[in-house]
Amino acid sequence: MALVVKKFGGSSVATPEKIIAVAQRVIRDKQPDDKVVVVVSAMGDTTDHLVELANSMTDVPTGREMDMLLSTGEQISIALLAMAFNKLGYPAVSLTGFQAGVSTNNAFNKAKITKIKPQRVLEALETGKIVVVAGFQGMTPGGDITTLGRGGSDTTAVALAGAMRADVCEIFTDVDGVYSSDPRVVKDAKRMKEITYNEMLEMARLGAVVMQPRSVEMGKHFGVPIHVRSTFSRELGTIIREEYTVEEKEFVIRGVTHDTNVAKVAVLGVPDSPGIAYKIFSALAKANIDVDMIVQSIRNVDKNIIDMVFTIAKPEIVEARAIVEEVGKELNVLGVMIEEDVAKVSVVGAGMFGSPGIAATMFGALSDAGINIEVISTSEISISCLIRAGQVDKAVNAIHACFFKEA
Numbered sequence: 506m507a508l509v510v511k512k513f514g515g516s517s518v519a520t521p522e523k524i525i526a527v528a529q530r531v532i533r534d535k536q537p538d539d540k541v542v543v544v545v546s547a548m549g550d551t552t553d554h555l556v557e558l559a560n561s562m563t564d565v566p567t568g569r570e571m572d573m574l575l576s577t578g579e580q581i582s583i584a585l586l587a588m589a590f591n592k593l594g595y596p597a598v599s600l601t602g603f604q605a606g607v608s609t610n611n612a613f614n615k616a617k618i619t620k621i622k623p624q625r626v627l628e629a630l631e632t633g634k635i636v637v638v639a640g641f642q643g644m645t646p647g648g649d650i651t652t653l654g655r656g657g658s659d660t661t662a663v664a665l666a667g668a669m670r671a672d673v674c675e676i677f678t679d680v681d682g683v684y685s686s687d688p689r690v691v692k693d694a695k696r697m698k699e700i701t702y703n704e705m706l707e708m709a710r711l712g713a714v715v716m717q718p719r720s721v722e723m724g725k726h727f728g729v730p731i732h733v734r735s736t737f738s739r740e741l742g743t744i745i746r747e748e749y750t751v752e753e754k755e756f757v758i759r760g761v762t763h764d765t766n767v768a769k770v771a772v773l774g775v776p777d778s779p780g781i782a783y784k785i786f787s788a789l790a791k792a793n794i795d796v797d798m799i800v801q802s803i804r805n806v807d808k809n810i811i812d813m814v815f816t817i818a819k820p821e822i823v824e825a826r827a828i829v830e831e832v833g834k835e836l837n838v839l840g841v842m843i844e845e846d847v848a849k850v851s852v853v854g855a856g857m858f859g860s861p862g863i864a865a866t867m868f869g870a871l872s873d874a875g876i877n878i879e880v881i882s883t884s885e886i887s888i889s890c891l892i893r894a895g896q897v898d899k900a901v902n903a904i905h906a907c908f909f910k911e912a
């Protein structure tokens with residue numbers, strides 16, 4: 506007997522036929538004693554359409570109302586999937602995030618799971634039911650519905666698997682595993698048998714949307730193995746776990762990622778004195794806005810000013826602009842510029858630490874492709890470059906070709 510949590514993404518449940526196919530697949534793979542929890546996302550592009558609907562009302566919807574709206578997408582798919590199981594003769598029950606015991610903080614639109622008490626899930630499993638849970642949503646202590654950020658159903662699934670000590674969390678999607686680069690962009694990307702939590706987390710953080718970064722953190726926290734695999738085939742996919750167990754140990758670079766969901770913020774002519782960076786970034790932090798790739802220029806000696814450049818996620822532009830312009834006024838800066846026409850390309854690999862030349866190879870690939878680098882940032886296991894958005898496919902392919910020659 507196994508306890509498994511299976512998550513099916515939006516493209517896997519995009520139509521009624523696909524929902525029935527998911528139910529059939531789950532039933533076919535289920536051993537008689539298995540306990541199965543199925544987490545689902547909203548059908549197809551439903552969440553995107555809900556965002557458009559909100560934008561047709563206002564440019565600045567409140568977080569609470571936005572989440573009230575966005576959470577409805579998953580509620581449709583859980584009900585339909587439970588109906589499909591019942592019709593096929595397998596008793597099932599659908600539960601919202603709240604009913605499944607998912608509690609979050611108050612950060613609407615990107616809430617963090619603070620606690621999971623899956624009492625109702627466990628009770629329903631005991632009665633022999635398949636339990637269908639709405640991904641992407643939870644509830645604040647005050648009883649308001651929240652959502653977990655785009656791709657958040659991954660996190661619901663892994664968190665539930667962790668809280669219930671499931672044997673495995675299977676993430677079913679439209680690709681058959683994790684690749685060395687987005688297979689839609691790099692045709693000869695290599696599929697991996699395994700990847701560590703740390704490397705997957707870095708790849709996800711830097712744009713590999715196949716897993717939401719927080720879901721990987723959850724997997725690491727609970728030590729749940731995550732199996733990323735295809736909804737449409739029975740082949741094994743990629744296992745995300747703490748350590749490598751098979752042959753794929755000898756590599757320096759694990760993946761090349763890209764992220765077009767970024768914007769570049771430049772604060773120009775900032776007085777060069779103590780506490781300035783603190784003022785700008787604490788104001789953003791207070792609004793729960795993540796910043797990345799922070800670069801401060803060297804001082805203009807004559808004027809005693811510097812420029813500050815950093816990146817944020819595109820959906821936060823409106824809020825970030827208001828905050829930075831406000832602080833900028835206070836500091837008497839020369840100007841604030843936000844550019845959306847940028848993208849981040851990164852290489853990720855735990856082996857790059859202590860392997861000189863990785864940065865040079867990456868920059869060489871971009872240079873040979875005639876691509877200008879605007880900002881560079883590094884971590885122990887990644888190097889990222891900010892470039893023009895229109896060049897992203899060319900950049901990813903050029904870098905991938907350099908690091909995965911034999912692919």
Ligand code: ADP
Binds near residue numbers: 515685686712
């Ligand atoms: P779902 O709707 O199932 O959650 P997503 O669209 O969120 O699916 O994630 C799957 C997509 O992730 C794939 O279609 C692929 O284009 C993209 N992707 C980006 N980077 C990678 C990668 N390194 N490996 C696999 N897929 C990736």
Ligand code: ASP
Binds near residue numbers: 514547578655657659
């Ligand atoms: N439906 C949500 C989204 O589109 C959550 C998810 O798919 O994981 O982001």
Ligand code: MG
Binds near residue numbers: 514656659714715716
């Ligand atoms: Mg997803």
